[in-house]
Amino acid sequence: MTELIRVEGLHKSFGTLDVLKGIDLQVNAGETMVLLGSSGSGKSTLLRCINFMETPTSGRVYLNGEAVGTAAGGKTRYKEADLCKLRTRIGMVFQHFNLFPHMTVLQNVMEGQLTVLGRDKSEAQEKSMSQLTRVGLADKAAEYPSRLSGGQKQRVAIARALAMDPDVMLFDEVTSALDPELVGEVLKTMRQLAEEGMTMICVTHELGFAYHVANRVLFLDQGAIHEEGEPQTLLRNPQTQRMKEFLEGHALFKLPE
Amino acid sequence: MEWNFAPVLGGMDLLLWGLLNTLKITGLALAFGVPLGLGLALMRLSTLRPVSMVSAFIIEFFRTTPPLVQLFWFFFAFPILFSINMTPFTAAIVTFSIQSSAFFAEIFRSGIQSIDHGQWEGSKAIGMNRNQSLRRVILPQAVKRMIPAFMERSIELLKTTTLVSTIAYTDLMYQANDLAQRTFRPLEVYSVVALIYFVLIFGFSQLSIMVERRLAKSGEGTVG
Numbered sequence: 001m002t003e004l005i006r007v008e009g010l011h012k013s014f015g016t017l018d019v020l021k022g023i024d025l026q027v028n029a030g031e032t033m034v035l036l037g038s039s040g041s042g043k044s045t046l047l048r049c050i051n052f053m054e055t056p057t058s059g060r061v062y063l064n065g066e067a068v069g070t071a072a073g074g075k076t077r078y079k080e081a082d083l084c085k086l087r088t089r090i091g092m093v094f095q096h097f098n099l100f101p102h103m104t105v106l107q108n109v110m111e112g113q114l115t116v117l118g119r120d121k122s123e124a125q126e127k128s129m130s131q132l133t134r135v136g137l138a139d140k141a142a143e144y145p146s147r148l149s150g151g152q153k154q155r156v157a158i159a160r161a162l163a164m165d166p167d168v169m170l171f172d173e174v175t176s177a178l179d180p181e182l183v184g185e186v187l188k189t190m191r192q193l194a195e196e197g198m199t200m201i202c203v204t205h206e207l208g209f210a211y212h213v214a215n216r217v218l219f220l221d222q223g224a225i226h227e228e229g230e231p232q233t234l235l236r237n238p239q240t241q242r243m244k245e246f247l248e249g250h251a252l253f254k255l256p257e
Numbered sequence: 258m259e260w261n262f263a264p265v266l267g268g269m270d271l272l273l274w275g276l277l278n279t280l281k282i283t284g285l286a287l288a289f290g291v292p293l294g295l296g297l298a299l300m301r302l303s304t305l306r307p308v309s310m311v312s313a314f315i316i317e318f319f320r321t322t323p324p325l326v327q328l329f330w331f332f333f334a335f336p337i338l339f340s341i342n343m344t345p346f347t348a349a350i351v352t353f354s355i356q357s358s359a360f361f362a363e364i365f366r367s368g369i370q371s372i373d374h375g376q377w378e379g380s381k382a383i384g385m386n387r388n389q390s391l392r393r394v395i396l397p398q399a400v401k402r403m404i405p406a407f408m409e410r411s412i413e414l415l416k417t418t419t420l421v422s423t424i425a426y427t428d429l430m431y432q433a434n435d436l437a438q439r440t441f442r443p444l445e446v447y448s449v450v451a452l453i454y455f456v457l458i459f460g461f462s463q464l465s466i467m468v469e470r471r472l473a474k475s476g477e478g479t480v481g
């Protein structure tokens with residue numbers, strides 16, 4: 001298995017608040033990893049340190065075996081231009097979509113390809129249409145985001161990230177802002193991506209998705225990884241008290257018999 | 258008393274010439290003031306404190322001092338300081354460009370700040386740098402929201418340009434003074450001039466309302 005992402009000794013603090021207290025993890029190509037943890041445990045911060053939306057306080061991140069940033073005298077230096085390039089290879093989807101409201105669906109998906117990757121227009125358009133087809137929204141290409149349902153917006157956001165041809169995709173609670181009846185279509189899209197071999201790290205409270213789709217589940221609590229393992233084992237037999245409590249809090253989720 | 262518009266009509270070419278100069282000064286001050294205002298706004302929003310503070314000072318200074326004082330300073334004081342010549346035209350352009358840029362900077366700043374932080378995040382996540390985010394995502398949305406404030410400020414600018422008559426630049430106001438004195442018909446002259454300003458500014462603001470409506474109607478909102 002080829003390693004795609006590796007995180008070593010990652011610390012992140014905001015002022016005096018230590019949010020991540022030494023995270024080590026590895027994601028192999030084609031794997032789907034689910035991050036579980038209660039609110040405030042540092043899940044978003046961890047994802048955001050992986051694509052450098054936040055700069056880690058210390059520790060290293062490796063993409064395809066290559067360390068991000070250059071070590072210089074005990075500190076790691078990051079060049080903004082390098083980080084921008086890195087972010088084109090790590091797609092991210094947010095809870096609140098963050099689509100560009102002044103652009104049509106198609107323009108949203110083309111934007112990064114044109115402005116950042118410098119693809120020519122016809123190539124970008126072709127690529128965008130194929131990604132929109134992949135998420136089932138080719139017929140909405142000419143609409144503005146304000147005309148779409150939450151579930152459709154989120155699938156456009158997924159297509160926008162995919163259009164950059166990323167090596168890995170990060171999902172940060174992408175169904176949390178959706179009406180319950182719209183959650184399914186987004187999870188289905190994510191499941192389809194996983195089955196097509198996309199490498200994914202997903203923060204989600206959808207334990208059913210974790211159980212059926214993830215290769216590996218990590219349980220994060222107070223900025224540290226407390227448990228890690230295959231979903232079928234870990235979700236049935238959590239070892240730590242904290243994870244037991246966390247799972248009991250998700251009473252709605254019933255594990256298949 | 259009796260109204261007699263004949264002398265005004267006779268001097269109409271003078272007034273129109275003045276009107277043209279008024280529009281020229283307003284237009285040029287806008288052409289320089291808007292980009293300068295954007296620059297000041299970006300400096301003001303910079304995370305580098307000295308840069309932000311310099312910009313804040315310039316903005317506050319030109320927003321709080323009377324425009325007539327600024328105009329006199331650039332026309333009478335500035336040439337002494339740098340021993341160069343200032344024509345009334347140059348002084349007017351310099352003054353009103355900088356003066357309106359201070360106001361435009363505040364309009365840009367609040368426009369940019371009104372855009373949801375998620376827009377920066379969304380563009381950053383697809384690899385855009387700060388400039389690209391600003392140019393492609395933030396400003397196009399911010400500018401739309403700025404249109405009413407922008408129009409209002411442009412109208413203010415047009416009115417403020419009447420001050421250039423005090424340094425003998427032949428704008429509409431200067432020509433009006435000239436005509437009124439020569440024809441002894443201040444009543445008719447200033448009435449006509451007021452009407453010209455009214456038509457100009459009223460037309461301008463109607464136009465801006467139309468633009469706003471059109472933008473509101475097209476599907477592209479600034480939220481969602």
Ligand SMILES: Nc1ncnc2c1ncn2[C@@H]1O[C@H](COP(=O)(O)OP(=O)(O)O)[C@@H](O)[C@H]1O
Pocket residue numbers: 014017019037038039040041042043044045046
């Ligand atoms: N930019 C920030 N500045 C200060 N504190 C932050 C920032 N981002 C997150 N935090 C804090 O870090 C902690 C973890 O946040 P987060 O990673 O969002 O948790 P989760 O996604 O697991 O709910 C919280 O206490 C939050 O208040």
Ligand SMILES: [Mg+2]
Pocket residue numbers: 043044045172173
């Ligand atoms: Mg979060």
